[in-house]
Amino acid sequence: MQRNWIHAWLLLSPAFVFLLAFTHIPAVTTLWNSLFTTPRGRRPSRWAGLENYETLIADPIFWKVLSNNIWFALGTIPTSIAIALAMALWVNEKLAGRGFLRMAYFTPTVLPMIAVANIWMFFYTPGFGLIDQITGRFGLPQSNILGQPDTALWGVMAVTIWKEAGFFMIFYLAALQTIPPSLIEAARIEGAGPWTIFRRVTFPLLMPTTLFVSINAVVNSFRMVDHIFILTGGGPDNASSLLLFYIYEVAFRFWDTAYAATLTVILLAILGLLAIGQFFLFDRKVHYR
Amino acid sequence: MKHDLAQATGQSVTLTGVTKFWGDTQSLRGIDLSIPAGKFTAILGPSGCGKSTTLRAIAGLETVTDGAVWIGDREVTALPPAKRNLSMVFQNYALFPHLSVAENIIFGLKVERLPSAERKKRLGEVAELLELTPYLDRKPAALSGGQQQRVALGRAVISRRPVCLMDEPLSNLDARLRDEMRREIRRLQQALGFTMVYVTHDQTEAITMADQVVLMNEGRIEQVAAPQDIYRRPATPFAARFIGTPPMNLLPARAFVGRPDGIPDSLLIGIRPEVLSLCDTGPLAAVVKAVEFLGADTLLELSTGAHAFLAKLPGARRFAPGDALRLSARPEDIHLFDTNTAARVEDPALASLFAQSAT
Ligand SMILES: Nc1ncnc2c1ncn2[C@@H]1O[C@H](COP(=O)(O)OP(=O)(O)O)[C@@H](O)[C@H]1O
Ligand SMILES: [Mg+2]
Numbered sequence: 001m002q003r004n005w006i007h008a009w010l011l012l013s014p015a016f017v018f019l020l021a022f023t024h025i026p027a028v029t030t031l032w033n034s035l036f037t038t039p040r041g042r043r044p045s046r047w048a049g050l051e052n053y054e055t056l057i058a059d060p061i062f063w064k065v066l067s068n069n070i071w072f073a074l075g076t077i078p079t080s081i082a083i084a085l086a087m088a089l090w091v092n093e094k095l096a097g098r099g100f101l102r103m104a105y106f107t108p109t110v111l112p113m114i115a116v117a118n119i120w121m122f123f124y125t126p127g128f129g130l131i132d133q134i135t136g137r138f139g140l141p142q143s144n145i146l147g148q149p150d151t152a153l154w155g156v157m158a159v160t161i162w163k164e165a166g167f168f169m170i171f172y173l174a175a176l177q178t179i180p181p182s183l184i185e186a187a188r189i190e191g192a193g194p195w196t197i198f199r200r201v202t203f204p205l206l207m208p209t210t211l212f213v214s215i216n217a218v219v220n221s222f223r224m225v226d227h228i229f230i231l232t233g234g235g236p237d238n239a240s241s242l243l244l245f246y247i248y249e250v251a252f253r254f255w256d257t258a259y260a261a262t263l264t265v266i267l268l269a270i271l272g273l274l275a276i277g278q279f280f281l282f283d284r285k286v287h288y289r
Numbered sequence: 290m291k292h293d294l295a296q297a298t299g300q301s302v303t304l305t306g307v308t309k310f311w312g313d314t315q316s317l318r319g320i321d322l323s324i325p326a327g328k329f330t331a332i333l334g335p336s337g338c339g340k341s342t343t344l345r346a347i348a349g350l351e352t353v354t355d356g357a358v359w360i361g362d363r364e365v366t367a368l369p370p371a372k373r374n375l376s377m378v379f380q381n382y383a384l385f386p387h388l389s390v391a392e393n394i395i396f397g398l399k400v401e402r403l404p405s406a407e408r409k410k411r412l413g414e415v416a417e418l419l420e421l422t423p424y425l426d427r428k429p430a431a432l433s434g435g436q437q438q439r440v441a442l443g444r445a446v447i448s449r450r451p452v453c454l455m456d457e458p459l460s461n462l463d464a465r466l467r468d469e470m471r472r473e474i475r476r477l478q479q480a481l482g483f484t485m486v487y488v489t490h491d492q493t494e495a496i497t498m499a500d501q502v503v504l505m506n507e508g509r510i511e512q513v514a515a516p517q518d519i520y521r522r523p524a525t526p527f528a529a530r531f532i533g534t535p536p537m538n539l540l541p542a543r544a545f546v547g548r549p550d551g552i553p554d555s556l557l558i559g560i561r562p563e564v565l566s567l568c569d570t571g572p573l574a575a576v577v578k579a580v581e582f583l584g585a586d587t588l589l590e591l592s593t594g595a596h597a598f599l600a601k602l603p604g605a606r607r608f609a610p611g612d613a614l615r616l617s618a619r620p621e622d623i624h625l626f627d628t629n630t631a632a633r634v635e636d637p638a639l640a641s642l643f644a645q646s647a648t
Contacts, residue, residue: 180381180383182379182380182381182383183383185348185350185377185379186377186379186383186385186444187396188350188369188370188371189350189370189375189376189377190371190396190397190400190444190448191371191397191400191401192371192396192400193371196400200385201385204387205386205387207387
């Protein structure tokens, strides 16, 4: 009995050490740092209490990027999950060349985000980009999607959806293949059409996957910012800046590390709350086999 | 018991010239079959002979390469399963794991948009009939194998469809439960009066349950007959060996002592092990190879020249390997088959020659 415990701890310890070093300790340090001022030149950091949080509440850019991020999440999560599910159902059919289709849909996932962003730069470039070349054929005026405050975020969202849908599709595809074909056949015999089968059999059985994928999507919507560096740099006028991108700017461009720590604490709190909330929301509706 | 659920009329099922190819391999080689309305028909055959394919062709889960499927007086060859008005029980039950027992049973009624009062009424009846009332709120995973089986039966009978298909529904149950469910399914079919098409590889199931047995082999139908007839008068050597345990002995004429002259080599003489009896002047002179004591009977492995055969003898007489025996059978217990045509030969006079004692 005693030996088992020791073995268990020994086996867990390598992973535990790394988790501590790279996740738990930095998280606690961040929280600690957010309660101090940023050291500047000769001025060492001093205890600031909740001053940083007061600054944050008064910071219009923080509210701007937060609302951007909420719109970004609302715009990308349901769409990319719906597209992923639709693609998985389609690719799961017995159709010719489905191996090729699966690979084609999955390709965006294996590309680095930086490469994806560069491909989309080519689509978006005003005048020469693919979009303008096509719309130009029909005599439409030149566009500047990424250059305008009211469309820049939409441009960034399109890239994100394109990148994420293929990744989520793989999870749905794997889950679809665990559904016994006889369940679908039984439903067909009972008179159900494709829509009823989807609504009453397939979709409920995919609920655990939907939960998993949507938690991932939420986390990603606060975490994926690589493409913003290439596409817009957060501009124009912070129109396409997201919370994490703003944290990066504050920390490594303005070197206001204490304020960056404060923003980070807020980000972690939001993510934690969302993940817990989703779990409770979905848990009632999820059927685990 | 005439129940409220009774379906007054089952419908007949007819297959004409049905073939099925999977790429180059052919799993049905021209099936002509007529399944009478309201009767219990068992499709029997060894694994891989095309039973499931036949059933799925009737269900519409598989398209046929050629030929036609009729249900009642309606051709359904091109119709999807939903339009064929039949129900089906799958080998693994195919219960929806996320739905309760009640929801599983009324799934089809909901799809049909039957009013909820009617749904409730029928659910009550079916649950009563199948003794599922205490379990209606459970998920299938919380039921035993036999209970899951009954839920699948409930789902199949609640919509009162005229034809019910079952593909090896008992093969996941243990032996005792299998006997019980066999009787239950038979009782259900007789009480409700639908047409049953029941696939099995187990001859006991087919023979004990069915009004009509369809024996299949390698994508063809070997024989269609009532269980007694298929046992008493097998139509082909395959049918002769497949039905009955231990299987029928098939011997060439030259294995018999004092055989008549002029018998072609293509003739096979079939004698069931249980009809052989000891007789000092019997036409089969054999040496005992092995003895298996079964209690009431003794099963002997025998050989005569190069031919091995079995005999099941009643009584308590002791045998030992190496004993020499003479055996005979009554003329009406002798079956003749022509291996060229794989068909039964009706020739009582010829048959009696192999029953007579050698001179
Ligand atoms: N989906 C399929 N693809 C290819 N061959 C199949 C398929 N289903 C069945 N077969 C072949 O058809 C033959 C009959 O199969 P089946 O009807 O399932 O036999 P049974 O139910 O009598 O055991 C088998 O040889 C099997 O390999
Ligand atoms: Mg089968």
